[in-house]
Amino acid sequence: MNSTHIPFFEQVNRHFDRAAALSKYEPGLLTQIKSCNNVVHIAFPIKRDNGTIDVMHAWRAEHSSHKLPVKGGIRYAPHVSEDEVSALAAMMTYKCALVDVPFGGAKGAVRIDRSRYSEAEIERVTRRFTFELAGKNFIGPGIDVPAPDYGTGQREMSWIVDTYMAVAGNQLDSAGCVTGKPLALGGIRGRTEATGRGVFFGVREALADPHFIASTGLEGGVEGRTVVVQGLGNVGYHAAKNLTAAGARLVALAEREGAIHNPAGLDLEAVIAHRSESGSILDFPGATNLPTTLAALEVECDVLIPAALENQITAENADRIRARVVAEAANGPVTADAHEQLTGRGVRVIPDLYLNAGGVTVSYFEWVKNLTHVRFGRMDKRFEEASNVRIMSAVQELTHAKLDDARLAAITAGGGEAELVDSGLEDTMITGWQAVSEAGRRLGVDLRTAAYSISLDKIAGSYMERGIFP
Numbered sequence: 001m002n003s004t005h006i007p008f009f010e011q012v013n014r015h016f017d018r019a020a021a022l023s024k025y026e027p028g029l030l031t032q033i034k035s036c037n038n039v040v041h042i043a044f045p046i047k048r049d050n051g052t053i054d055v056m057h058a059w060r061a062e063h064s065s066h067k068l069p070v071k072g073g074i075r076y077a078p079h080v081s082e083d084e085v086s087a088l089a090a091m092m093t094y095k096c097a098l099v100d101v102p103f104g105g106a107k108g109a110v111r112i113d114r115s116r117y118s119e120a121e122i123e124r125v126t127r128r129f130t131f132e133l134a135g136k137n138f139i140g141p142g143i144d145v146p147a148p149d150y151g152t153g154q155r156e157m158s159w160i161v162d163t164y165m166a167v168a169g170n171q172l173d174s175a176g177c178v179t180g181k182p183l184a185l186g187g188i189r190g191r192t193e194a195t196g197r198g199v200f201f202g203v204r205e206a207l208a209d210p211h212f213i214a215s216t217g218l219e220g221g222v223e224g225r226t227v228v229v230q231g232l233g234n235v236g237y238h239a240a241k242n243l244t245a246a247g248a249r250l251v252a253l254a255e256r257e258g259a260i261h262n263p264a265g266l267d268l269e270a271v272i273a274h275r276s277e278s279g280s281i282l283d284f285p286g287a288t289n290l291p292t293t294l295a296a297l298e299v300e301c302d303v304l305i306p307a308a309l310e311n312q313i314t315a316e317n318a319d320r321i322r323a324r325v326v327a328e329a330a331n332g333p334v335t336a337d338a339h340e341q342l343t344g345r346g347v348r349v350i351p352d353l354y355l356n357a358g359g360v361t362v363s364y365f366e367w368v369k370n371l372t373h374v375r376f377g378r379m380d381k382r383f384e385e386a387s388n389v390r391i392m393s394a395v396q397e398l399t400h401a402k403l404d405d406a407r408l409a410a411i412t413a414g415g416g417e418a419e420l421v422d423s424g425l426e427d428t429m430i431t432g433w434q435a436v437s438e439a440g441r442r443l444g445v446d447l448r449t450a451a452y453s454i455s456l457d458k459i460a461g462s463y464m465e466r467g468i469f470p
């Protein structure tokens with residue numbers, strides 16, 4: 001059976017089952033871990049600008065409340081369903097466990113084709129959805145904390161926090177009800193780019209790992225590697241930007257309207273500028289238009305990065321993929337059957353569970369900032385700088401060497417919020433890679449099964465220590 005037709009949640013469960021088969025946990029516990037704890041489907045009206053009324057359908061799935069709050073993005077897309085949000089919520093549970101973010105998993109969605117709605121209408125949809133979630137106790141800093149996902153960003157998060165504050169009253173920690181907010185509303189530096197930057201750190205770690213590299217036949221390192229990116233949104237853009245800054249060559253790009261190819265390399269910023277001028281990435285000077293958007297996935301390259309939506313590499317096109325590594329920046333871009341086909345052919349898949357965990361990691365930092373009500377680095381930046389200056393003065397005195405002011409300032413600078421967030425993100429992606437790579441070798445399994453296996457052990461451990469109530 002073609003896995004494109006297998007429900008998304010069932011596909012996530014297939015990955016889970018493969019890891020579960022390696023474990024000795026009681027079957028009932030495994031079933032509990034897999035089950036989606038709460039799902040709410042809301043139908044609510046919104047008034048269109050022309051005075052007519054539309055009924056919107058929206059969902060919030062809370063997959064596992066073994067840790068609270070639960071956490072996961074809200075997406076706005078035309079074809080979302082309860083199955084999709086449940087699958088994505090389950091992935092959030094496993095992702096958080098994998099990278100030690102102390103949350104359960106959740107996901108939300110509004111079924112909407114954004115291009116058919118004005119900004120004012122989208123604001124009304126967002127505010128009404130938030131109001132509905134608040135009324136059902138499906139949002140709150142200690143309960144359930146949404147974030148941006150496909151089709152949403154800072155602007156929607158602003159409307160969510162503002163509506164929640166209006167509904168919840170003057171609660172001290174209200175700003176922590178959602179992450180991915182603008183700075184002025186309690187957001188954190190580095191959240192917008194976090195997922196794509198995390199993708200870069202993950203790919204960098206993989207390409208620096210001799211065990212991984214040996215299995216790909218590639219040369220090590222990011223520099224000089226050829227890369228294809230599908231989806232130039234938040235995640236795809238920042239992944240491409242960081243990878244090209246580190247010396248990778250972008251040979252093909254795909255967006256909704258089509259795909260372009262240039263083996264000599266595409267200039268990312270020039271493509272973005274061309275798209276904002278012409279409305280399309282097609283006909284970019286020096287590049288060839290590919291016959292279809294999906295054709296970009298079949299371009300020969302070292303690393304293929306699907307960063308748009310799920311179900312892009314399926315049983316139908318998996319055998320035509322010519323990348324050595326598929327780096328899953330999106331959630332679920334490779335179906336369960338396609339995963340087997342790719343790994344069977346020796347194509348290495350860096351799994352979504354690990355690779356796009358940078359977003360929720362920095363969301364976690366934002367939430368901590370909101371609860372502590374103090375910016376990271378505010379207390380210690382100058383203190384750290386002063387200590388470094390004292391150490392460097394002593395070193396210069398003892399060695400009779402003198403550094404110029406610019407070098408001294410660079411060496412002694414203390415970390416502000418942006419530096420600390422980036423450091424925490426990088427550390428998470430490095431330790432995450434080491435854990436997944438080591439588990440893969442120890443268990444003799446692919447990296448996805450290894451990632452699920454690590455998560456499963458952590459979640460099962462947490463259930464067993466707490467016991468089952470009553």
Ligand code: NAD
Pocket residue numbers: 148149150151152195230231232233234235236254255256293307308309310329330331332356357359360
């Ligand atoms: P986004 O809306 O910012 O960008 C998605 C991009 O994909 C858009 O530019 C869209 O036009 C493009 N696209 C849509 N259909 C396409 C197609 N068929 N071919 C090529 N491009 C297409 O969304 P995002 O936040 O970048 O999310 C992308 C993926 O990453 C989703 O799977 C999401 O769940 C996942 N993700 C996002 C975050 C985050 O922090 N935003 C975190 C983890 C995972």
